[in-house]
Amino acid sequence: MIRLSLAAFMACTLTGCENKxxxxxxxxxxxxxxxxxxxxxxxxxxxxxxxxxxxxxxxLIFGYTDDYEECVKAIAGMKAENFGREYRCVPAN
Known part of the structure; x- marks a missing residue:
């Protein structure tokens, strides 16, 4: 187990832990x-x-008077094209 942990640490160190x-x-x-x-x-x-x-x-929805309302509208359009997916609006700031 220690060898595996050490190998993972070394691999991460050498590659910079990049997420490709x-x-x-x-x-x-x-x-x-x-x-x-x-x-x-x-x-x-x-x-x-x-x-x-x-x-x-x-x-990302920004610059509207009501960004949440516009986000909900955008999601409605996305759901119309890809009804099998779940979407949500989340405050960004």
Whole structure:
């Protein structure tokens, strides 16, 4: 067990623990959105539930008078095209 843990640690150290599926720049954008609201109301993330029941951020609604209302409208359009998925609006800031 110790050898396996050591091997995992070494592999992580050598590769920098990169997530090959991570979108370059997403973390920086996420931090910026969290700190800076655009407009008067809270900006809204559109999240989609993936195949293993995790929520993934797939869109950002901002700049409307009521960002939540616009988020709900956007989700309605997404559900019309992909009715098998679950979506939700989540405050971004």
């Amino acid at each position: 599926n991570e979108i370059p720049g997403f973390n920086a954008m996420e931090k910026q959105v969290t700190r800076t609201r655009i407009g008067y109301g809270s900006d809204q993330w559109i999240e989609m539930q993936n195949g293993i029941a995790e929520w993934e951020r797939v869109g």
